[in-house]
Amino acid sequence: MLSSNIVNSDESLGRYLPESSYFSASKNSVRPKAFMPPTNLRLSVFRIEGLSLEKVWGIGQKVIEAMPTPKILYGVADIKVAKVRENELEVDADNIPTLGHANIIGWPEDKGKQKLIAQSLAAEANLILK
Amino acid sequence: MTTTIFATPTRQLPNPAILGRNVGVSDSARTIQLETYKLGTSFAQTLTFGEHLLRMIERLLQAESMYSEDNWDGFEAKGINIESRQNAFNFALSLPPQVPIPEIYVDPDGEVAFEWYEDKRRVFSISFGSKNKISYAGTYGFNKTYGVEYFSDDTPEIILRNIKRLYSE
DSSP states (O other): OTTOSOOOTTOEEEEEEOSGGGEETTTTEEOGGGGOOOTTSOEEEEEOTTOOHHHHHHHHHHHHHTSSSOOOOOEEEEEEHHHHHHTTOEEEOOOOSSTTEEEEEOOOSOHHHHHHHHHHHHHHOEEEEO | OOOOOSOOOOSOOOOHHHHTOOTTOOHHHHHHHHHHHHHHHHHHHHSHHHHHHHHHHHHHHHHHHHSOSTTTTSSOOOOOOHHHHHHHHHHHHHSOTTSOOOEEEEOTTSOEEEEEEEETTEEEEEEEOSTTEEEEEEEETTEEEEEEEEOSSSOOHHHHHHHHHHHHO
């Protein structure tokens, strides 16, 4: 249930892709860049387990429209919570600004290690293009 | 019959004034910076090495224009860091022409990143921090590496080794 703050390891998280450089269509893969954390070390994702693709795109469109500069929703990187936890990160389901929103937290301060984790998450994610 | 031995370069080189735009550096530092640039571009006009360098600079300039403003990703990313941009430029000058040209972008913290991407389990990436710091990470199948190096004039050996590893294993 999205309203629960408990996030199960078998759940899927969606990281929306507002730039073409976040993925490689020819290699059908998500690029590590898509998972590099921001300076507050809270990487924005959505809980998409059990949602129809139509619903996933509906949420994504709202995310994109809320951005200050015009963006295109290219797709979503689908990653299991278990893979996040394997990298010693955690998921904080804050439901802010909307129900289903969460952040991947627990990032190390070390930039090299951040990059390595981003590579790992990108390798484990499934690319779903719109 | 005429045989063409050398192709004439047709593309314009980037404006050095753009590359040299470095807030907070002295005139002498700026002069050195421009001289370094001129040296690089003189190679660019005559040698194969130059084509390599030219493409790197083009990608760097493209990244600068794409990521110049804060919040470029809609998730409060920082715009390109000027010191990082300059370090990336100096690094590009030092890179041997045999090294494949990387993808160049900007991390959410504003640091310029070079990425050599073969596939999702074969990737090597570096980011340029302040004070010539280079953070790097590589994935080679099940093998992984990460760390920090400090750049002076030559490309750090470990960086070259990791790039080579990506294409040789």
